[in-house]
Structure formats: structure tokens, C-alpha cells
Amino acid sequence: MYRPEIKVLDCTIRDGGLMNNWYFSDEFVTAVYRALSAAGVDYMEMGYMSSESAFSRDENGPWKFCRDEDIRRVVGDEPSEMKLSAMVDIGRIEYENIPPKSESLLSMIRVACYIHQMDAAIAIAEHCIDKGYETTIQLMAVSKAMERDIDEALDDVSKSRLPVLYVVDSFGAMYCEQVERLAKKYIAALPGKTIGFHGHNNQQLAFANTIEAIIHGCNYVDGTMYGIGRGTGNCPLELLISFLKNPKFDPRPIYNAVQKQMIPLREKIEWGFHVPYLITGMLNEHPRSAMKFMDASVRGEFVDFYNQMADATTLE
């Protein structure tokens, strides 16, 4: 699929950091940065930008905060066309802690929000625009939102200066038909704006759903190397870059970084497909119960987990 408008964003450090509290070594982050840059990836998300009043430095590595001095240390002085981004969560960042673009190595701030936070998300996104950044909003957990509320959120976005809104499959619950429907809905509601897609791999559909989103007009797509991310992880970047036919992309640096960085890391922290994540995805539930199941010192029975989750879902 060669469509010059398509932009690929890697969130290996940001989403992968959910698995190790963002304690990646500088060498690791530098290796990821260099591989992404050499592969022609458009954006690298360095982590979350958070206020130090919201999270402790004692419990979180540097990529929970994305201070400029940390970024500068790992990206070095080599020129790169790749842009850097950071994600902010509503209520975890004070406006005054976001530096103006002119004082930052970041080019883009992405705002993650739930549907009831859309007003706050638009406000912080427009604040970031005013500070000189490219900006997107990731509307999370839309698979649990009521249609009336999605319509209202899209209406709010349409009246805002936000340029990019993502369809986000937070729970890995969507099949191709849901992706198609939401992509078409967002595009129809937001003429002149760009739509993105961010998937999760609970049902081994993150890559397939990303293709589906691209087919139906989404132009910002996210991946992570070797699919690293919370629980079952994200769309594997090596698949996405191999699929896209834009000659600016070269998959080889990604293959190499998967072999040299990600496979050794996978020996230390576990992510990827497991039946409990499939179960929460299929039931359209947050993966937290599956993560708790997987983290138990003695893992229980998959069938008991399914029964508990299916009962809980029925009773909701």
C-alpha cells in the first residue's frame, strides 16, 4: 500500500514502557531510535510527558517524563528526518510543564483521553498547538462508548483546531468490520482532518486491523517493534513496515533491531499472545484482569478465568 500521506509512528518505548515502568537503558533507546530513523519511520514516541507531581521518579524511568535532557542524551547529534513525539494523559500533566516547541526536541504531543474527557483533551491539544506542536488525540476505549457519546465527541473535534484523531482499539476487541465502520464514521464526521489507528493484539488482529484502517482511509498508524506493549502488545512494526510499499521505508533496520534488541528483551519481560488476553479482548474488557492473572506467582486455570470474566461481563 503506497500512499504518500501514510505516516508511521513507533511507540516501542512509550507503550512498551508500560511493561517495565519505562526503565529502558539509554543504549536500548538509542538503538531503537537509530533503527527507526534508518527505516524511514515518520515519528518515534519517546514516552509519556508527565508532571513529576503526578508520578515519582523513584518508581518510573525517564520515559515516563520525557524531559528534553533525557531525549537529547539518547538521540545524539546525528541528523534525522524522523520526528519525536510524547503522549500526555489528562490530569497527569500541568500546562506549564509542557515546554514551548522552540525549547523542545519533540515535534508532536499526542493526547490520550477517554470519551468523557474529550473537552479536556481538546483544550490541552489546542494549548499544545499554540505552543507550536503537531497534535493528535487518541480517543481510547471507544469500543465501550455509546454511539450518542461518540457522535458528540466527533462533533466537538470537528469544531476544534485538532488536526488528527485516532481510532483506538484499547482492548483488542475489534474485528475488521468494527474498524471499517469507525474509520468511515470518523472520516465522515471530520472533513479536512486526518484519522489514525492504534490497535492492540489480544486477538492477533492488530496488524490486520491496521491494514483495514489504511484501506478505509486512516493515514496515521502506530506500531511497536516485535509488538511490545501492555499485555499482548501492539501492531508489530516489522509487519507494518514490510507491508507498506512506500519506497521511503526500509524494513531491514527494524528486522535487525528486533533481533538485537527486542528478542533479548523478551527474555526479561514478557509480552505477547496469551489466552487470558484473548479472553479479555473477545469480551471487550480492559486487560487488567488478564495481566493480574498472568502476573500471579501460580497461574490459575484459563477456564476459571474465562468463567469469571464471562460471568462478570454478563452481570455488568
Next chain:
Amino acid sequence: MYRPEIKVLDCTIRDGGLMNNWYFSDEFVTAVYRALSAAGVDYMEMGYMSSESAFSRDENGPWKFCRDEDIRRVVGDEPSEMKLSAMVDIGRIEYENIPPKSESLLSMIRVACYIHQMDAAIAIAEHCIDKGYETTIQLMAVSKAMERDIDEALDDVSKSRLPVLYVVDSFGAMYCEQVERLAKKYIAALPGKTIGFHGHNNQQLAFANTIEAIIHGCNYVDGTMYGIGRGTGNCPLELLISFLKNPKFDPRPIYNAVQKQMIPLREKIEWGFHVPYLITGMLNEHPRSAMKFMDASVRGEFVDFYNQMADATTLE
């Protein structure tokens, strides 16, 4: 997706046996059989039916041959609505080695063939029909076939008594659009016949492509527990059964068998997603080169493998 016509076939033993020369213990095969039966799976493929003149008993376990006494030993006497199948390869079975249905526990013989073998495949399939079996043909490697040859093969099938033809993505090379196109093409060419789909997971698309095939009218779909199969493996049955909403299916016995049988087996034999399989899939090549790479005592560089494969493909 609740469509009563949809039939699910498990080929854990047949396709998984490519990884261990069909040396599964009787206890393992019995556990798989019981789980599939309890889950409401329509067909269990017990293995290949081969002539002993084609393969040695010294180098292959019982499921390369599928003799009735072996099947009888593992399925026991419990009644089950699940039907049993075996696959035959052209040239690896003599007609006289196929017992009549009345003397066999098998209900279905599936014939695997390449496109130049279609005449031979139809002949053996009709022979099996005459012996009392349900029959399908798996037309392999169709992603490498020329359109003119596919048309001719479909024309031959249309004039035969074959009831079921499969779209087979042998190399894990297809994206959703290829699956849609081939499913529609087969259906249009074969009125009154049933179309199936068998995927491979090189690009983590086996499940997604199976959904796509179902959406576009394929009614026979294959899976294996935990995706076991050659190289990167097949469509994971636990995903497929969780997706299908036909109330006759119960995913819990599958979850349990994945936990009790497949995860321990995965410690002994390796299958699943790896970059070399992605590379052969993306390049629409047989996975044999990737398997050789993976089996080497010292694995080489992914990038070197990609360069070799990409060059070989270019030169073909």
C-alpha cells in the same frame, strides 16, 4: 458470526505433525480429540493417510499413515458428533490403500494438490466419494499460480463431483484483499459447491484472513490449537472458536487443552511468529528457507536472510 453452515476443522495433529514427524503420544492425541469433541468442533484431522511404500514407519509416527487401528486406540468408545478426516498428498497414497468408508472411522478425505495436479486430485477425490467419503480439495500455493491456470482448475472442479474446494494461503502471503478476491472468484466459479479457507500465520494474519474468508462466504475453515503448524503455524483455533457465535461451540475445552497440552508441547518443539517466516510470507515464498534458517545451530542475521531472499526473489 453465527452462520449454521460454517464448519470448523481442526488440523492440530496433521499440520502440527509437520513439526515432529507425527510423533505425538497417544495420550496427547486423545486429549486433543476429547477437547475438540467437547468444544463442538465439526472435524478433527487425524493426520495424513500415506502408503507405507511412500514413507517409512521408522521415520514417521502413526499420524503420517492414519491406520484405523491407531485412530481407534486414541478415540476410544465415547460417542462424539465430531467427524474425523485425513489428508492425502498426490503420489503418496495408492488407491487400494484407502479403505472403504464402511471399514474406516474416517468420514472425510481431504486431497492436497498443487495447481498442475488438479486432474489427479479430482480423480482421487472422486475415488474417495465412490468409497463413501466426504471429500475436499486443498489447492495449495495458489498465491504463486497464474490466473489462467486458476481459471482452468476452477473449470475442472466445476465439472467434477467434488463438493468442497479450499482457498489455501500456503505461504502466509495473503492480505485481506487477496482472500476476498479469491473467495469471491471460487464462489462465482463453483455454484452449488462449498468453499473453504486454510491460512498460515507468517504475517499474523491467519485468523484475520479466516474472518475475511467467512465474511465473503467461505464455510469450511481450519484451525489448530495454539496455532501449531509448520514454521509460524496456522490460524489459532482458540481465536476462531471464540469468534464464532454459533452456540454449538464452547471455547472452554480449547482453552483448557491449550493450557494443559499445547503450552507444555511448545517448550519442546518451536513454532510461531518469527521474522524469517514474516520475510518468506511477505515475499510469497515457501517457508523452507526460513525453517532452515531457524533450525541452524547458530542462527544468522535476519537482515542477511532478508537480503538473500529478496535477491533470490528478484532473480527468479
